[in-house]
Amino acid sequence: MALDAVFERFTKQSPLTVMARLLMQQALSRQWLEELFEQYRDKQYTRELLFSTVVDLMALVALGLKPSLHAAAQARTDLGVSLAALYDKVNRTEPEIGRALVREGAKKLVPVVKFMKAQQTPWAAGYRVRVLDGNHLAASEKRLKPLRGFRGAALPGQSLVVYAPELDLVVDMVPAEDAHAQERALMGPVLEQVRKGELWLADRNFSTTGILFAIHDKQAAFIIREHGVSPNPTVVGPPREVGRVETGLVFEQAVRIEDETGRQLALRRVELHLDEPTEDGETVIRLLTNVPEERMGALDVARLYRRRWSIEGMFGRLEAVFQSEVAGLGNPRAALLAFSVACMSYNILAVLQSAVETEHRLEAANFQVSSYYIADEVRTTYSGMMIAVPEAEWEEFETQSATELSRTLLRMAANVNPARLRKHPRKHKKKTKKGYVSGEVARRHVATARILRGEEST
Template identity: 40%
Template sequence: MLELFRQKMPLSCLLYGLLERCFSAERLDRIFLENAKEQYTREILFSTVCDLMLSVVLKVHPSINAAYQKQPEPLGVTVSALYEKLKGVELPVSQALLRDTSEDLSAILDALGFIPEPWLPGYPVRILDGNCLAASEKRLAVHQNVSGAALPGKSLVVFDPERRLMRDVFPCEDGHAQERRLLDAVADSMKAGELWIADRNFCTLGLLGQVHGRGAYALMRLHQNLPLTEETLFSCADENAGRRLLEKRVGVAGRPYRLVRVELEQPSRDGDAFIDLLTDLPAEIPAAAVADLYRRCWTLETAFQHVEKHFNSEIETLAYPKAALFGFAVALVAYNIFSVMISALDCAHQKPVSKDISGYYIAHEIAATFLALIQLGEGLDWRFVAACAPPEFAAWLRDTARHVNLRALKKHSRGPKQPKTKPPYDPKQPHVSTYQLLRGKK
């Protein structure tokens, strides 16, 4: 039966298999036991809570309460007890959920034979950026006399652009907190040889020193308040494609850095005529490569847009910060799952296909078949996907991906839209008959 599903619904089988692996009850309950300090399991398992949250994040149900009501069997707890459990999910548990699953998915990519396209050969790239959750509904008593929007929290996220994986998240319950207060925790996760790219908000003496102390490299937009000493004058480093690059050597806290200035063709929205980039990458890496690396770091913003568009990552009904941040962490795991699913399609065919297939058609096919797979496959045992080793599971993904009809998912690109002149509004003729217009045309 499962083999028939893999042939007829391969995309949904890929998704279901990855979900079963990342959100297996054994994995989730282990993560909870290893990282929870205050919460404990008494009436409801963390894996059950996570399954309900996942159904909301994937937009199967509009809210936690709706997911609770749709359970085929009673959970044995009230919905109030469920919300009490959610509002107390500790931040280290949410963080460990993303860390644990991303490490497993990275090992699966290796087993698939996925070859990442290096941004800078020899330097694993990590992009750091912040994400502030949208305002929640004012459901708590403390919101009653407050006119401002209620912010449930924010996070710093670490993205691996070469593997297209969200690697780590550093959540904070205080929506008004300065992101820099989380940088010490971020520095603890850095490894020697990595290249960390970040915006100017993170360009601080403390973080630059921690990056250097861990043997990693930094590429950040210069913050105007960062104290530095100028060791040389600007010299022209590159001039092509209408842009001009200047470079000079500077010092920060006694350490040597390169300052690359990118002169803009047009001023930025803030009125800046140039962008200054600070890096300690070796001199043999040209300034043009440094500028291109920073330009590409906006892929994390694009990934955030995908998370917001395709998943319910900011659940308005979750007003308690820990519950909202837990939902965001689950959405990041879901993004990684879809990313690995696309990589499996690339690895299953002779050449990469992800650039030629449409995300719209993929979402449409999954929406049309996923619910049928769940209902028809209730008697199937999917637990083997969670228990097998990464090479074995990667082989299963590859074999399943070969059944996908790529022709049905192919993009249909169109030419650029031609500008149209809008006819002036005529109040004497507020509406027209399409039938009469067609007859007049004939």
């Protein structure tokens, strides 16, 4: 059988796997990765082990193709260095390199997605929405010698993540090795990337006078939940009722804040009086925004902020679909590099999902695609495809522009059967407090089979 016929069979029978390979070729090419490393490295240098090889191995772990970095390295016959040298490289990779991998890699994918979503209705007319949130990496295994006698959880780091929900891409990630560092203290690099025409959504951890003024000074907009203490705005006028949204009654009020130099900034405070309290028992949510009323009414402000939870969904998919937090990597720099590669892997699969949804017009049909099923198909077929299809078959795609790649992906997505990828969300389960019970009751056990037969009670 001719080699091009083998390639065509994969395109027809597992198009998502072929599409994933094309995107990795575009966003994570070896030449680009080495140039990125040289541009952003500080004290590190390349001797025998290339940075692109490290990213390749990490990507295998993030996608679930290999259970650990050790297993990924063992499978490579051309690694050329010892495992000790590999781990030494990973443990010393500077966090700024991981950030550049996410930020610069996303820039390569943004035009690909924009072409696909050209007809999409924007979340906020005239704005590019950005959602900001912090993410603490889960506790790692205590393989590092200084941690072995420690009984508590060892946290390898945290990050601030910037998410573009309309594109479903992680567009920036600011890593921090200190898991106990205050999130606000990490905002400097984020604020440097704020651009005119963006609309930032964030929770009350980022409600400070300095942050609000910094975003406004960049000619960007914000909707940020007001903190109970900061920035303590001055009330300018009485609150007025403006109507209802799905979760409660909305009020609006004019306020202003003042920075340390005496500059003043007029804002709107949008209050949402909830029909049902939050998990923390709060009944009122206060939002501060500099978006002019003529561009967005208070009801739309309340509804848009509610969509901030899209970033929680992204974090959930990162955790469920990818190995974004590798328990065996306890060194902060290694753990943060793994998270960076996982974010980039998420972006690649998000583009695949966008291609399927666009080609089959699924959003108009309210048809949800599962990122888990997309990742599962790629995991199942990718290794076999890379053995069966030689490198020469991919060369013709290397020079494609973003628009040409978008058209190629959409053409291949036509071979996807959306029914196999359909998401089956569970119905919302109302949380109920179980209350206190004694240790004797909590440790009690029952036989499920007997309960189902009605022979025992709970």
